[in-house]
Amino acid sequence: MEALRLGWGVRVIIVMVITAIFFRCVTATxxxxxxxxxxxxxxxxxxxxxxxxxxxxxxxxxxxxxxxxxxxxxxxxxxxxxxxxxxxxxxxxxxxxxxxxxxxxxxxxxxxxxxxxxxxxxxxxxxxxxxxxxSTPIGANQSERLSPRHPPHSSPPFPHHPPPRSPPPLQLPPLPDRPEAPSPCICSGVGEMMMASGPMTWCLVLLFIMLATRPCFHSLIP
Known part of the structure; x- marks a missing residue:
C-alpha cells in the first residue's frame, strides 16, 4: 500500500513538471x-x-x-x-x-x-x-505593516445620565388588629337606668301606663 502511494506521488510530480515546461514553451515567444x-x-x-x-x-x-x-x-x-x-x-x-x-x-x-x-x-x-x-510588492507590504492604522475621527459620545429614580413608596407598618367591641344592648341599658332611678320612677311609669290604657279598661267594664 505504501509503495502504491509513493508511485502515485511520483507520477503527480512528473505530470506537474511536464505541464509547467509545456506552459512555458507555449507562452514564450x-x-x-x-x-x-x-x-x-x-x-x-x-x-x-x-x-x-x-x-x-x-x-x-x-x-x-x-x-x-x-x-x-x-x-x-x-x-x-x-x-x-x-x-x-x-x-x-x-x-x-x-x-x-x-x-x-x-x-x-x-x-x-x-x-x-x-x-x-x-x-x-x-x-x-x-x-x-x-507577485506582491514588498515595499507596499512593509509600509502597510509599519504605518499604524488610525481609526476614523469620531466625536466623543455624549455622557449618558441614567434617569432619576423615584423614591420607593412609603410603607406604613400594619395596624394591630383590635377586637371589635360588642354593640351595647338597649334592653340592658334601659333596665340599668330603671334600676338606678329607684321606686319613684317605677311608680311614675305604672301611672303613665294606666292613664294611657284607661279607655280600654272602661270598654271592658259593663
Missing amino acids: NHSVGGASGWDLNSNILTWSAATTFQVDDYLVFNYLPVHDVLEVNRTDFSSCRTVNPISTHSDGKTVIRLDQPGSRYFICGRLQYCLMGLKLQVQVLQRLSEANN
Whole structure:
C-alpha cells in the first residue's frame, strides 16, 4: 500500500513538471530580430523593436550572413558602438538568446562599421503579466505593516445620565388588629337606668301606663 502511494506521488510530480515546461514553451515567444530581413542593414531594427513587446522567457532569434555577428554589450558600449570586452559574442549565423529576466539588454554588430550604420538593438524586457499579477510588492507590504492604522475621527459620545429614580413608596407598618367591641344592648341599658332611678320612677311609669290604657279598661267594664 505504501509503495502504491509513493508511485502515485511520483507520477503527480512528473505530470506537474511536464505541464509547467509545456506552459512555458507555449507562452514564450520567439522574436525574429529585424523581421523577414533578419539581422541586416536592410532591416529597420529601431522601428521593429519599437513595435515589439518583449517579456521574460521570450527568445531573440538573430538570422544573419557571415559578414555580421552579434555582440551583447553594456549600455555605455552600446551608445559608443565599442566592441572591446563584450558580454558575449556570437557568429554562427543563427543566434538564439533567451530573455531570462526583466530589464534592458543591448546588442550590436561588431564587424566593420555596421553598428555605427544602425545595426544595433536595445531590448526592454518586461515581467510576464501572469507573474506580475501574482507577485506582491514588498515595499507596499512593509509600509502597510509599519504605518499604524488610525481609526476614523469620531466625536466623543455624549455622557449618558441614567434617569432619576423615584423614591420607593412609603410603607406604613400594619395596624394591630383590635377586637371589635360588642354593640351595647338597649334592653340592658334601659333596665340599668330603671334600676338606678329607684321606686319613684317605677311608680311614675305604672301611672303613665294606666292613664294611657284607661279607655280600654272602661270598654271592658259593663
